[in-house]
Amino acid sequence: MLDDKSLKILKTINIYKNISKAADKLYTAQPNLSRLLKKIEKNFGYDIFNRSTSPMTLTKEGEILFEYINKFEKLENDMYEKINNLSNYNKIRIGALTFMxxxxxxxxxxxxxxxFPSLDLTLKKYSSISFENALLNNEIDLFITNREIKNKNLKSKYILDDPIYLMYPKSENVKNKTNLSDFKDETFYLLKPWKNLRKSVEEIFKDNDLKPKNTEIVSSIMNGVSLTKAKKGVTFIYGTSKSMIGSTDVCDFIEIKENYARITIVYKNPDLENLINELGDILKTYIISILK
Incomplete structure (x- = not known):
């Protein structure tokens, strides 16, 4: 392992390609610098410089050594840059959908x-159609959603998939229904077309060639759940909401096998990447626990 003094010696010699010039730069005598270099090389077990050439060149081992010196210095610089950037953010504004x-x-x-105990957090609700402008206009710093985004001016970090379920009431006339197509004659309670869950449901209908005979619009997932519990029809819910809808004694569920909802953190400023990685890990751990 190189200490700071040895690293400075090697880098100076490599810059000037000459022991005498490097010694002048380091304010030491040439014999003393030669002795220090030999000591460093002895610790490594190989020559770092070819002394027979003028100017001096790196040996093959020396080239590999400097390759990793440069890599480690870049990693160290990146680390300090990220830490310094993070310290500049003492207030983080998080946006999310109403349900979240x-x-x-x-x-x-x-x-x-x-x-992050020093952070001042602010939480704001945004719709699935307004959050992108909020990020671009610096109204919020990051947004947690469950749909992929295609805006090239924004960055995103995928966390995990959120399964979607068809929720239906337990009754004699549905007990033998096991596929989505079995429910085509039921009333489907769906969110408004611009809502994320509704967008996913439309993809589900298309992929399963399902055209419900009757659909009704509800203002929230929980309204659809309430009507389903009242045996008025069927609805779709996220896996993350399944454990929060109360008693399911009167309802059953069919899991949609394909992935239609992807929980994602969306942001604009790349300096927030370290913070977002930490938030993503926390979010992933929590969601996995509620999906069990």
């Missing part, structure tokens, strides 16, 4: 604050 601000974000914030 009510049922998921409050449960992960305490752990996030524990890791």
């Amino acid at each position: 601000t009510q049922y998921i974000i409050p449960d992960i914030i305490p752990e996030f604050i524990r890791k």
